[in-house]
Amino acid sequence: MSQSVLWEVVKGNNAFLVKRNGLTLSTDPFNNTGVQTYSSTGFITKNAIGVVPTQSKVNQINNVNLVARKSTKFQQVDRKTKNTQSVYASTLSVKHGIHTASRVIRKRFGTRRLGLQKAALRKLVKLNRANSVRRRNEIAATKAQKK
Amino acid sequence: MTSVPLVSVFSADDSSKVTAKHIPLPAVFQTPIRPDIVSFVHTNIAKNRRQAHAVNPQAGMQHSAESWGTGRAVARIPRVSGSGTHRSGQAAFGNQCRKGRMSLPIKVWRRWHRRVNIKQKRHAAATAVAATGIVPLVLARGHRISQVPQIPLVVEDKIESYEKTTDALNFLKRFGAFEDVQKVVSTKVVRAGISKQRGKKYRVRKGPLVVYFNENAKLLKAFRNVPGVEVVNVTRLNLLQLAPGGQLGRFVIWTQSAFAHLDKLFGTYRYTSIIKDGYQLLRPLITNPDLARIINSNQVQEKVQPAKTTKVLHEVQKKNPLKNSKAMDRLNPYAKKQRAAAVAAIKANTKGTKKIKKNKALKKASRAAYNKVAASLNDATKAAVQEEQDIKVKYFSVQKGAAQTE
Numbered sequence: 001m002s003q004s005v006l007w008e009v010v011k012g013n014n015a016f017l018v019k020r021n022g023l024t025l026s027t028d029p030f031n032n033t034g035v036q037t038y039s040s041t042g043f044i045t046k047n048a049i050g051v052v053p054t055q056s057k058v059n060q061i062n063n064v065n066l067v068a069r070k071s072t073k074f075q076q077v078d079r080k081t082k083n084t085q086s087v088y089a090s091t092l093s094v095k096h097g098i099h100t101a102s103r104v105i106r107k108r109f110g111t112r113r114l115g116l117q118k119a120a121l122r123k124l125v126k127l128n129r130a131n132s133v134r135r136r137n138e139i140a141a142t143k144a145q146k147k
Numbered sequence: 148m149t150s151v152p153l154v155s156v157f158s159a160d161d162s163s164k165v166t167a168k169h170i171p172l173p174a175v176f177q178t179p180i181r182p183d184i185v186s187f188v189h190t191n192i193a194k195n196r197r198q199a200h201a202v203n204p205q206a207g208m209q210h211s212a213e214s215w216g217t218g219r220a221v222a223r224i225p226r227v228s229g230s231g232t233h234r235s236g237q238a239a240f241g242n243q244c245r246k247g248r249m250s251l252p253i254k255v256w257r258r259w260h261r262r263v264n265i266k267q268k269r270h271a272a273a274t275a276v277a278a279t280g281i282v283p284l285v286l287a288r289g290h291r292i293s294q295v296p297q298i299p300l301v302v303e304d305k306i307e308s309y310e311k312t313t314d315a316l317n318f319l320k321r322f323g324a325f326e327d328v329q330k331v332v333s334t335k336v337v338r339a340g341i342s343k344q345r346g347k348k349y350r351v352r353k354g355p356l357v358v359y360f361n362e363n364a365k366l367l368k369a370f371r372n373v374p375g376v377e378v379v380n381v382t383r384l385n386l387l388q389l390a391p392g393g394q395l396g397r398f399v400i401w402t403q404s405a406f407a408h409l410d411k412l413f414g415t416y417r418y419t420s421i422i423k424d425g426y427q428l429l430r431p432l433i434t435n436p437d438l439a440r441i442i443n444s445n446q447v448q449e450k451v452q453p454a455k456t457t458k459v460l461h462e463v464q465k466k467n468p469l470k471n472s473k474a475m476d477r478l479n480p481y482a483k484k485q486r487a488a489a490v491a492a493i494k495a496n497t498k499g500t501k502k503i504k505k506n507k508a509l510k511k512a513s514r515a516a517y518n519k520v521a522a523s524l525n526d527a528t529k530a531a532v533q534e535e536q537d538i539k540v541k542y543f544s545v546q547k548g549a550a551q552t553e
Contacts, residue, residue: 001180002437006283009182009395015289044283086293088282 006044011036016043030069030089032119039116042069043088048116049108050089051123053131066092066101066124068108098128152176155297156403159305162296162321166303166403173406174415176299178277179431180284181270182395185386188271189393191261192386201255207248212239268386270429273413275389275397284396290355291330292398294323301401306357307364315369319355319376327354327398331375351375353391358384360404381405381412382422 016028017036025034030042030050042048050067067089094101102121109117153169212225224238242250278284280299285292292298300322309315319325331354337343338350354375359366360382367378377388389397414420419427441447466474475482 001281001283002435002440004438005180005436006281009180009278009284010287013394014287016287043286087295087298088286089293 003038003044007038007041010041010044011038029067032116032123039113040119045069047108049105049120051105051120051127053127066094066104068092068104094124094128098124154299154301154406156301156303156406157296157322159303159318160321162323170301170403170406172280172299173409173413174428175273175276175409175413176280177416178270178273178428180278180281180395181274181429184267185271185274185390185395186393188263188267189386189390191263192268193393195260197259199255199257199259200253201257202249202252204252206252207246208240210239266426269413269423269426271386272384272389273428275386275395276384276399276409276413278395279389279397279399281396285398286396288394288396288398289330289352290396290398291326292323294326295398296322299399299401299406300324301403301406304361304402304404307359307361307366307402307404309366309369312369312372315366315373315376319373322400324355324398324400328373328375330354335374353377353388353397356388356397356399357402358399358405359402360408381408384412 016026016031018025018027024036026036026041028036028041028043028050029052030045030048031040032042032049032051033040042050046069048069050069052067068091069089092101092104101124105117105120105124109120152172154172155165156167156170158164158166210225210227212227214223214225215221217223222238224244225240227234227237227239229235237246238244239247241247282292282298285298302318302322306315306318309318316325319328331352334352336350338347352375354373354377357366357370357376357378358381359378360380362380370376370378379385379388389399391397411421412423414423414426414428416428416430419425435441468475468478472482472486
């Protein structure tokens with residue numbers, strides 16, 4: 001379904017919409033800006049990439065996942081693939097390298113949609129930084145404990 | 148739509164197995180999405196389950212109240228007759244009065260129900276069915292479908308013979324629909340307001356809708372105790388279930404025979420419906436609604452004028468050319484050469500002169516002299532301060548080290 005048509009249905013009300021303090025925000029996993037706008041709403045497109053933190057405990061980002069939106073035209077999910085797949089997205093863990101992840105983002109967008117690309121990369125960097133800070137603190141804490 | 152999209156039918160026991168690989172999608176799923184029709188029909192049809200209620204016609208009127216008229220320094224509202232109680236003389240009957248009857252009291256013969264044109268109702272139902280096959284709409288409605296293998300989800304008829312709730316639950320788990328059920332369970336809330344005392348204690352979300360075909364199916368009993376799950380026969384598809392709250396995109400699980408029946412039920416674009424006599428599916432106003440594609444298509448781009456580049460008349464922020472060399476160059480292209488010439492001239496003038504070397508010894512000596520002077524100054528100030536202290540002690544009998552109050 002075309003993005004424009006879906007937007008007309010979804011813009012007024014959807015499960016990800018959050019309106020607070022005069023702001024119109026979105027918890028859409030494919031939205032890297034957090035604000036609900038036509039271009040940034042990824043779940044109505046065929047090819048968006050969401051940068052999503054995975055948490056085991058509250059306020060802890062253990063890992064960052066890339067959730068890649070894919071065409072959902074009556075596709076059957078291939079359960080044999082390594083990356084977890086769903087009808088509407090395939091997930092790639094960023095555990096092994098932020099550079100690989102950024103390449104995935106860049107390749108997906110190519111030379112187009114620089115705004116969206118930048119937003120995705122920005123979010124990736126921020127989450128990764130938060131993650132490394134947390135890891136550093138953890139390591140420091142365990143070292144202190146040993147002493 | 149030149150090619151017909153194909154859908155797989157899954158085995159009830161194993162979600163990775165497919166019993167029928169490619170079934171053509173019923174035409175209903177290609178109906179244009181019309182939230183305006185659905186919204187209109189829904190708001191009206193939702194009123195049809197209402198039960199008549201009314202206010203007691205005598206409420207607030209069971210007084211022999213009469214207005215006191217003018218001349219008594221009170222408002223002309225009817226007042227309660229009699230005496231011996233606080234109530235006497237108080238205002239009565241008006242909607243503005245305390246204990247008065249409401250304005251326009253609700254009557255039982257209020258028009259509770261709405262009739263909607265059959266065609267509109269059918270179009271709405273068709274659109275709602277189409278929306279259940281569109282993943283972003285189902286996501287937007289808030290269903291948890293990340294583990295569901297396919298949308299629309301079609302399962303073999305075996306589930307129609309489920310009798311036990313455990314079978315139903317296991318089936319939902321196998322097909323990733325349990326996440327949606329869990330959402331329903333975890334978001335069950337006590338309702339705000341008086342309704343909770345009137346038999347509607349909880350507000351419960353909607354989960355998956357299971358659609359079956361055979362009338363003798365037992366799955367109703369299997370699924371009915373699962374929170375959030377609703378079961379309905381294809382022939383009785385209800386807009387209030389397909390688009391709860393007027394919001395398109397319910398998560399629907401179809402049985403194979405129910406899915407196959409949809410073509411007979413709604414007809415296709417090649418023939419009208421058999422069951423809904425003479426009903427023809429809504430045709431789209433635009434066959435290709437993808438704006439981006441239309442704009443980027445060859446046909447449009449050929450005719451379209453080239454994009455205008457914004458012409459910059461002047462810089463946004465004024466730079467001072469006397470200080471900013473680039474700004475100067477913009478005004479006077481020769482300025483660059485002038486500057487270079489000036490630099491060269493200075494260089495030529497100073498070619499023969501020696502560089503003044505810093506004398507380290509001189510520096511050391513001067514520093515020593517400075518320190519000497521500073522030290523003597525320090526001593527002098529110390530002496531002066533001490534002298535002052537002595538004088539104070541001598542003439543004003545101030546104790547040494549005591550705080551000075553002056």
